[in-house]
Amino acid sequence: MRTAQAMRLVGAPAAVAVIVTVVAGIPATTVPTAAQEASRTTPFVPPRLWDGRTPDFRGIWQVRGTAHVNLEGHPGRDGIAASESIVVDPPDGRIPYRPEALAQREENFRTRATADPSSKCYQAGVPRATYVPTPLQILQSPGNLAIVYQENHAFRVFYPDTRPHFEAADFWMGDTRYRWEGDTLVADVVALTDQLWLDQAGNYHSTDFHVVERYRMTGPDTIVYEARMDDPVVYARPWTIRVVLGRVTEPGARIIEDECLEDENGVRRHISPYDPANLLITDYSRWRQPVEQ
DSSP: OOOOOOOOOOSSOTTTTTOOOOOOOOOGGGSOOHHHHHTOSSOOOOOBOTTSSSBOOOEEEEEOSSTTTOTTOBOOBTTBOOBOOOEEESTTOOOOBOGGGHHHHHHHHHTHHHHOGGGGTOOOOTTHHHHSSSOEEEEEETTEEEEEESGGGOEEEEEETTSOOOSSOOBSSOEEEEEEETTEEEEEEEOBOTTOBSSTTOOBOOTTOEEEEEEEEEETTEEEEEEEEEOTTTBSSOEEEEEEEEEOOSTTOOOOOOOEEEOTTSOEEEOOTTSTTOSOHHHHGGGOOOOOO
16 A cells, blocks of 8 residues: 655646645555445435535545455455455446457456556546545535546546536546535546556446446545446446545645656656655656757
8 A cells, every 4th residue: 555745736727736635554444345334224414515515525535455456356466455346236246248348358458467558657547546546635615526636647627417528528537527416426427538447457448438426425434436337339238336435534644646757668657756766857858958068
């Protein structure tokens, strides 16, 4: 689990750039499982923003666990803990691929060490950005909502669902419209590029991918996150994942800059914030004037 120290967040619009906030690891045992949270019988009533109506989801949150390796579950290996499937529908925990789509998933898995777009510093997309092993921050004011992710400088502005989606577009983080259903935040996401993967195992989708996210606070420090996904090109039916986001409560916790450097082949790769090479030299070296001999 990554830890962090404060650094300035870049690449976000002014309305979002006021945050910068994450994580020292909290014990996994402090975060209830998705099944435990979903089974609560008495609904938790979230605090409100200053308008007295809007549920207050502000804070730094993180999914604990290793579902980012494979949504369908995986055994422990190489120091990575095992994970059960987070697919809750279908009940068998398997992604309902169309038979003709399985060959691409198998090829992605075979080449996953080098082909995963996230490992090459492309943004994780939706829903993957929620359960990668780094935190996110929810920002709100009445009528406004955005999420900033530590992973790859990604952010999303949630637009009211009265606005139509963009047409004929594909983005790494999609196009999001949102509404409130009682105390549940519901987000409708389209326009996601087909270059995205859903995890490190190579599960994927096409440009017809459609996601409906549901964020529901079940306690002061927990959000149950569900994503219902549909793609008639790749999947035989819609399917759903569920995870729990735990609030990061350590004093002074912040999200940090997630930087990348180009390797000898010109491929950008993640670099630790503690690596001496992490000086953003690739951002500035191109501006340097040649030294006269």
